[in-house]
Structure formats: structure tokens, C-alpha cells
Amino acid sequence: MTMATRKKIAGMHSVDTNGRSKHPASTPSWVLPLVTILVVLVALELATRFHLLGHDFPTVSAVGVQLYEQIRDPSMWHQLLRTLLAWILGFVIAAVVATPLGSLIALNRFLDSSTRLIVDFLRPIPPVAVLPLAVLLFGTQLKMTVIIVAFSAFWPILFQTIYGVHDVDPLKLDTASVFGLGRIDTYRRVVLPSATPYMATGFRLAATIALVVTIATELIVGTSGLGYQINQVRYAGDTAGMYALILITGAIGSLVSWLLIGFERRTLHWHASYRRG
Amino acid sequence: SCSSGSNSGGDVSAAGSPGAPALSTLKVGVMPFVDVAPMYLGVKKGFYKDHGLRLDLIPMQSGTAAISAVMSGSVDFGLATPIAVAQARAKGLPIRFVAPSEQRVPSINGLVVKANSRLHNAKDLDGKTIALSSLKTQPQFNITAFGTMHGADPGSWKLISMATPDMLKALGADRIDAAYMAEPFLTQAKESGYRVIINDPLKSVIGEKAMVSAWFSQDKTIKAKPNLMTEFVAATAEANTYSNKHHDELRGIIPSYTKLPKKVVSKITLPVYAPTLNRETMKKTVSLGVKYGFVDKPVPVDDLVYRGK
């Protein structure tokens, strides 16, 4: 008991065996970030109000008003849902296809070597480059966006899965083999869990890229979604509205990565990078 | 080995809404511009319903996107310019115009320069940077043809494609020398003191009745649903005619599908909407398109325009 607690405490403090104090904080941890955000907002307001950045920038307060307008506008929410739908569908399809495929490739030497060059060649092709082709083949509706998004989210997941499965500690495999675990049990209970941190990274990357591609598609092709909404207010000359929408996309992006990190924290709490006292 | 994954429109004519005499649903790709206002008005006024049609208006960003969308079968109709459709046809895409939309009008398109610019006519443009909403298609054709006819050398122009809202800012910052734009930006430009040096080039190139844009569809769809085509053409003609006569109502409908403020809408110049497709001007446009290299090869008008069943 005492040993365990000692270890835990030591673990918690091991970050600063140097004696550099990392928590002098008597103030709560959210104060500092909040202060910076306020400082930045005020600075931007002043800079835009006095046209320090040129005349093309709306003031922070004007953007704030537009933000409020957009949030009240049901059509924004409608477009937001469209974006989320395309994003989630594309992401899920990519994950469902890439994870088993990646495992299969990584576990099979022959498949691994055979597909390596193809994967290396296809992976760096920016999905937006095939956008014109996708539009011709799949039209301009949800289906096309989803396919493009899935295509772009596919590679990071596939890659990380292959990498993760490859990187399973051989000693763990030996352990499984000595203790008579079957192939399926070994995969389910040893290979898969130890590859999950890599896969989680893949998911996080894929989610970010997928969102970028969703919005890029909406901007370029004009499929409905937040990107389309941005174009619309832009064409209407409403700069403040455009910034407000960009803020909203940023918020979505933050929310998405925040959710994913929370999810990772839960499922990978055992992993060294998430362990807490 | 033609790819499938395309035609989902096969069942369109069968689709009926519950109640009332079954309406057939047609999907139409629309752009958030002034061009499509009559269609919105027509839907509102019930012209399409009267013809047994229910329109599903699907927004998209450009004529090229519309052509792709029609080809892939995700919409039945799209709006595009003659050059775009002719070039697509020349490249082997089986599409053709079905119903009229906009035709040439004073001042809906123009080439704009800064107030203090030293550019005054087409000849002055040689060696300059000009912004267009898209390249290799109608807008570029318009000013190229106009320029050539007026003694300029379009080969020396530096053309750049740019979203129209950004053009005035780019002009103001001297990043470009001239910009070719349409309503509502043209009105805004004039009000902000920019100068229009070429007004409506299409008029001088093709003539009074030049077609600016029109509704097109895929041959396959046309063949499959001849009755719906007839109804669509008739309803569109009605909507166009009505729109030409009721500008207030037309202006009223625009903010419903764009984000344009009412103030802007009240000032813009509205185009004339044609009741029928003009085969003559189409023919001329295509031949000039071939001449100036915008259309790969001559396309017979009969391949380009739906004649009715």
C-alpha cells in the first residue's frame, strides 16, 4: 500500500525532479488563458477600430454582433449540420474501412510489401486535387463530399494502423504465444490494444484533415455547408459576417479536437502519455 | 467502361408528393446569383406547380460544378453559359440547353478599372492584369472576343481567376489593373467610384439577343422524360416573362436565397429574361468560340439546343 502510494506520488512529481516548480499556482488554471484571450480581443478591437491593420478589417465588436446574428440564424445551423454530417460520415467510413485493412496489411508480410508502393504513391495526393474528378463522377451532393472526405481521412488511419500493428512489442507477442493465446485472442487482446494509441493518433489526424477537406469542398464546389455559407456572406459583401462564420468553423474545429482528446484520454488512460496519479 | 455511380435521377419523374395531383420532382442546380431569380419567383408563384412540377433547388458554386452535377445525375438541370456547354459538348459530354434564362442586357457585365486609372479602352489593356470569375470559359471569351474586335492583343493579357467579391479589393490595392464582373458587384463598383471601361462586351460581339446563360440538361434525362421537359420549358418561359414585368417582386425574392442586403438588391440592374432559346446567337457564339479557341471544335446548334419533342 505505502509502496504504491509512494510510487504514485513519485510518478506525479517525477516531471520536475529538477526542483523547477511547475505549480506555484495559487490561482486557478483557467485564469491565465482567460486573461490572454481578453487581452488579445481588446488589442484586436483597438487595432481594428483605429484601422491599424488597414481598412479591410471589421472591428471585433462588429464581428461579435454578426456572430450573434449567425448563431440566431437557423440557416447557419442547417449548414453547420450539413458540414458535420459530411464530416462524420466520411470519417466513419474511412475508419471502418481503414482499420481492418491496415491490420490485415500489417499482419501479412506479403500484403505489406505488395501494397507499400501503392500506399506511398496515393497517400500524398491531396484530396482536393481529385475534387474535379469526384464532382464529375459523384455530383455535387452529400455523396461526393463524403467520398472525398473519406478518401482524405482514409490514409492517416490506414498508415497509423499499419504502423501501430507493426510496432507491437515482440515481447508481448512472445508472452501471448507462451501462454497459449490463439491467433484471434492475440490480435484482440494484445495486438489491437497496443496499436490503439497509434490508431488514436490516426483518428485525430484524420478528423482534422477531414474537416479541412469538408470545408474546402464546400468552398470550392459549393456543396451546402458552412463553407457555402461563408461564400454566401462573402458574395454579399458582409465581411464581419464572414469573420463570424470563420470563428464558428474554428470553434467546431476546437470542439472536435477537444472531444477526440477527451475520448482518447478515456480509452487510453493506461497509456504512458495519459497516466495520471 | 463508363462509370456508373451516376444516374440517380432515373426515378425522378415517378416521384410524387402525397396529396394533390401527383407532382414530379425535378432537381435543379442553382447559383446564388441574380440569374436564377425567376426560377425562385416561379416556384413561389406556382408556375411550376401548375405544370405538375415540384422543383428541388440545390445550390452550387459555379457553372462548371453545375455541368458536373448534371453529368453525374445528381441534378436534372443546371445553369451555364453557352461557351461552357458548347465546350463540354465538344469534349463529348452529352448535355444541351433546354430552357432559356438570361439574355444580354445593358450593364449587367462590365470591365471595371480604378477611377484614376489610365486605362480607357480595350487597346489600353495590353500587357495588363485582368481578373475574371473563371478562366477558359464565357467571361474570358467575352472580353477576348471584344478585345480582338477592337484591336487589342488578348494574348498579352495576364488573366487571373478570382472570386468576384475580392476583385474590388484587389483593384483598390493595385494588385490587378482591371476586373470583369457582373451584378450585383457592377453596381457596387460604380457606386464606389470605379469606372466601367467596357460595358457589356457580349452585346458588341454577338448582338442584342445574345444569350448569357440558360438551363441545360443531360441527353439521357431529356430522352427519358420528354413530357417533363416540355412542362419545365413552358413553366420557365412563364416565369421569365412574369419576372420581366414584375421587377419589384423579383427584387423581393433575391434576398431569400442570397445574403444580399435589401439595400443592394434595390439598386442592382436586372437582366432581361428570355422567353425562348435563341438559336441564331447561339450559333454565332459557338463559331466565335471555336475561332478564339474556347470551344475545341464546331458544334451544330441542333446538338446544343433542345428542340422540343
Added chain:
Amino acid sequence: MRKQASRWLLLGWMPVSCVLAWLFASANSHSIYFPPLTEIFRKFCDIWLSEAFVQDAVPSLVRFAAGMAIAVILGLTIGVPLGLNDTAYRAVRPIIDFLRSLPKPAILPIAIVVLGIGWEMKVFIIAFGTIWPILLNTIDGVRGVDTGYLDTAQAYRISRVDRLRRIILPAASPQIYAGIRLAIGIGLILMIVSEMVASTNGIGYFILLAQQDFSLTDMWTGIILLGIIGYLINVIYMVFERRALIWHRGWRQTQTGA
């Protein structure tokens, strides 16, 4: 010798048979979406082995390189101090998190307003998109420098400059390189996106024009060129990274016993 051959066979049979399958399947194709592969090859040579390469591919690559270079330099100069100073890091973290999660294409309109349509805008977009993985990895890498190394440095009274140059930066370098690797993928996407919006040249511009013009064969050549360029960039970077981190691979192998 023999071993080499069989290794190449193993690596190559699938790509080669894919190309062959494409070749045969498309041989008599009249679909305008899928022109015959031979036709694409012919066009590819016509287009990209001529001045078009200088006209479109070179500017793309130059902008890509410039954007990446800026991202690396800024990422390091901002990331290292933030990694060393916990208070500063916690202070700016929300800003970083927010800017990082802005979908990059969404800031295109702002970039055009501020920087116009020239190369500055495109380089900015690429730099803005690629800086985040580099910055965050630098911060993480610096924060994660093993205290063992720092204790050693302190006990042996190693100077601040040496500590930064010879301990902190090398120790963080595997993370930093990983960040750059991620950034390359994002940079390629943004290179294309920025060229599709306002441009007079570039591969993205070429592809967009080809689409505008319904020259689908041209478009295919553009996509293939991108594949080749992306592949080469990745290969070159991997070789570079492998050389720079030669110690890391060896060290890691001894750590995991793999």
C-alpha cells in the same frame, strides 16, 4: 543479388499489375472520365516534360518550399521558448488551440483580403496550415526533454547556449521531425487549395483549368504529377530525416529491444 531481385518483385508486382490492369481496362475506353492510360501517358509527356513544368509545377513547389520553410523557422523560434516556459505556454495555449483548429481553407478569404492574390497569400496559407504540427511538436518535444539530460547539463555546468543547442534541440528533434512530416501532407493540400482559388499558375491551377475546360486527360496528368511529386517529397524528406535522426532509430531499437 538474388535476394534484392525478389525483394523488388515483392514490392513491385502489385503496383505493376495495377498499372497493367488500368492499361488494359482503359485501352478502348471512350468514357471521357477515364481516357485510355496510354493517352494519359502521352499527354503527360507532352505537358509535363515541356515548359509547362516550369510554368506550373515549379511555382507550386517554390511556394510549397517557402511556406514550409517559414513554418519551420517560426515553429522553432516560437516553439522552443514556449516549451521552456510553462507559464507562457499556458497563457497562449488557447490562442494556439483556436488558430490551429481553424479549417485552413476558411481563412483563404481573409488571406486574400490582407495579402492579395499573389504568391504572398499562397505562401501564407501554406505556412499558416503547416506551422501548427511543427509548433506543437516542438513545444511537446522541448517540454518532454528527459530531466536526466537536463540534470546532467546542470550538474556539469553546461552553458545555456550549449544546453539549447546540444541538448534541448537534439532531444526534441525526433518530435520536431515528426511534426514536419505531418506538415508536409497538409502543405501539399494547401498548395493545391490556394492555387484553386486565385492564381495564374501552379498545379492546382492547372487541374482546375483542365476541369473548367473539360480536358479530363489533362486533369489526370495533373493528378498523377501530384502523386509523383508528393511521393518524391516524402521520399526525400524521409531520407533526410533518417540521416538526421540516425541516432534516434538506433537508440529506440535498443530501448524497445525490437
Added chain:
Amino acid sequence: MLEVQSLTKNYGRGPDAIQALNGLTFSVNHGEFVSIVGPSGCGKTTLLKCLSGLISPSSGKVIMNGDVIQGPPAGMALVFQEYTRSLMPWLRVDDNVALPLRGKMPKEQVGPAVEKSLRAVGLGSFMRSYPWELSGGMQQRVALARALAYGPEILLMDEPFASVDAQTRAELEDLTREVHREYGVTIVFVTHDIDEAVYVSDRVVVLTNRPTSVREIVGIDLGSERDQVDTRETGDFAHLRAHVARLLMSLDPAKTHTSPEASRSEV
């Protein structure tokens, strides 16, 4: 119980080949505690891997209860040196121990079996902890508990205590002797530490440098009751230790005769 017959193992082929083991022969009796010591890199791990069927020998064979070992046999468990790498960090202590039991015994028996073996190693109250929440010594106890719960006839241990501190190691040595007695399991114990080898086992197999063969098998007659302080203070211990040390340090057997009181059985 276990017979090793002219076991040879080469890594690689042709001129680059490393001959790790060169015709090893020895046997382990039922219920015996045998240590294996040898110079660093002489092939101790290789030997254990051959015994466990994880790798197959280049020639010779390993026979367990009359059957030639070809893959990991049932009834054999292994404890590795690197407990952090052999325990699954995503499983709690009890799940780690239960891992090899799934499908091998009725579900309702798994729980009690796990609990029993965790109690045996003194970790009854840490069942729901994660391995990484425990100290190194405790983690190695978990690995031991896992091996015990598996109910092996024979337990192979590869330098199990090399990464824990000296005091914890002493505790673990005693624990291992205890479970050896209680569970009646045969143990083959690889170690670098001469004191440890002498302290824990009934016989010590001393290997030579590569190409590795058996140098001598030293019988350890220190009785079955041993104490970390007292046993190690005895002259018998000191001499046995010195004997094994001389065998290992110089390969010159001349020095060996200085400890005639060490009971030895040459191969």
C-alpha cells in the same frame, strides 16, 4: 521432466552466422529448482527460448515429459526480465493474470484462480490496480502470479529480478523459493547474479562463453530453509559462490580447485 539434448542454435546463415548454443546437454528433474548462469551474451535467453518452444533449435532437441518440444507447450510458463514489456498496460492486474486463462478453464473458476495466485504473491489488495501503478518489484510479482495462475508444471524465468533494486530482489527471491515449494513447480531460473543463483537453487548450470556449452553443473546443498542474511553469512555459501564465480570469471579451471568443499557434479 525436461531434457536438453545436444541443443545447438545458430542465428543467421553462412559466414555471418552467430553460433549461440553449441551442443548443450543437461536435464531438469521434476520439482527441481535449477539456475543457469553464464557470461553475458552467451545464449541464456536463446536457451530459454528454445526450451519454451518460441524458437526452434538448429539441431538437437528439447524433450518435456517425453515429447519433443516444437511450439510453446501447455503446462509451461515464462517470466521475463522486462516486466513492463510483458505485462499489458491496458489491463488491470487481475485481468493481466486472467489473460492466459480465458478459454482454458470454466469462466467461474477464473476469478478464484486469479485471486489465489495474486494472494500467493502478496498482491491480494492490488487486483484492480494497473500494473504501471505498482513498483517494479510488484509488477514482477504480477508476472509471477500470472505464471502461477496458469498452473504450469514448469516455470522458466529469464533474469526475472535484474531490474529491481537489491532489497526488493531479496524479497522476490524468497517469494520464488516459497512458491516453488508450495506449488511444487519445476523452475529453470536464468540469472547473471552468482549470489542469487547460489541462494535460490538446488543446482546451478554454469555455461561457457560462446560457442556455448555446459561448463559444470554445481549442486547447492544449503538445505531447503534459507535466509537472506544468515545463509549468505555462512562459509558454505561463500565457498559455493566463489566456486561458481571462478568457473565463470576465468575459464581456466585450475583455480577452481581452491574450493574443494563445494559439492559438484561434472557433466
Added chain:
Amino acid sequence: MLEVQSLTKNYGRGPDAIQALNGLTFSVNHGEFVSIVGPSGCGKTTLLKCLSGLISPSSGKVIMNGDVIQGPPAGMALVFQEYTRSLMPWLRVDDNVALPLRGKMPKEQVGPAVEKSLRAVGLGSFMRSYPWELSGGMQQRVALARALAYGPEILLMDEPFASVDAQTRAELEDLTREVHREYGVTIVFVTHDIDEAVYVSDRVVVLTNRPTSVREIVGIDLGSERDQVDTRETGDFAHLRAHVARLLMSLDPAKTHTSPEASRSEV
């Protein structure tokens, strides 16, 4: 040379505070080899960090050559247990050794100094290797060479050989004794291993459990010529070892008197 006066160190403040050291007093003479042993987690590393000035004591002080230590003093070198964490894997062996010398001696002297100390630890031919290409024992030699090249008056070693195998450890112990004699450097040597502490040092400081103080300082009169096999076989060694072990294992000093021949100097 080094005086530790009522050294106290607390981690944290308030009710959560951990008192790692509680009023330690002892001194190390010039040229002496002193070992420190104590139960796991009693604060040995903390003590070394206070001695080296890496952390500052909560109260009490450490005096080196008359000056109170406030930050890492010149003339002091450190060898840590985790050689993998103290050698920079991106620097080759010679660069690792040269690292602390930069700016402290003229450039042209660095090379010879590095080479000399690497030769002293027997690594003259591995100058251009990376540390991770070497075995654990060799890596720890590099760390030792780095410390020696630094030319310290006093060398602090924190469980330096805990992660290497027993045979290598024996070699390194002898090497350390050798450089101690040759370089005339004062050594403070923390270890878990009682045998090691007794074998290498002139005096052993035995610490108590937390709150940690000095339990006893045991003088080791095994002479200055020691041998891994022979010295350890002697009765004196066995008894000293047992004495220290008893001090450590039970905190009941009653048992201690069983080894009256151990020369001891109570605090």
C-alpha cells in the same frame, strides 16, 4: 572535504509534504570512498541531489571545502544510474565526454583529455561509437569517463551499476576502485546492493527509513587490495555484509550485535 550538517529536505508544503531527509549529519574526507545504503525510497537520490546542489535543502547545509553549496559547484561530477538518460544518444561517445568540457578548457586540450579518460575506462577504441551501440556496462563506463574528464575533486555516483548485469557490475566496481585510487578522487557512492557497498568502499553510511537519518556508519577494513572472488569469500566480508544487512532489514538493532568483529563507528 564534504560536510553534511543537519540536512533536511521536504518535498511539497503543508499536509502533503513528504519529508525525504530529516537532519542528516556526516562528513566525507578527502580521497575517501564512502557508500550510502538505505531502504528504497528513503531519500538517497535526494541526498545526492542536495550534495550536488541540483536542489537546495529545506534546512541544514552542505559544505564543500569550506563553502556552502548553493548550485552545482565546480570540481564535482555526477554519475547517474540511468546511463541511457544521462548520455545523450545523439552524441558519439567522445562528444558526450567532451560536452561538459566545452568552454571550460582550451579547445585543443579537449581532445586529449577525452581520449585519456576513455582509455582509462578501457574504451579507447569506441570513441566514435554512439552510446546506444554499446552494452549497458560500456555506457556506464562512458558516463564514468565523462565524469573523470571533467577533472572533479569529488565524484557522486547514484546507483551507477544497478542496471547492468552482475558480471559487468563486478568489473565496473573494480574499475571504480581503480580510478578512485589513480585519480585520487573522493567518491560518494549510493547503492542498493549491500555486497557492493561493502566491497567497494572505505565506509558505509547506513540510512534509516523515512523520516531519514543516519543509522550507523560502518567502517570497512578489508584493506585496499580487493578481489571479486577472494575478498567476497572471506569471513570478514561475510560478517560485514551481514551486519549492514541486519541494520537495513530489520530496524531492530538487537540483531546487530551478532557481528561484533565488524569495526563500526557510531554516529
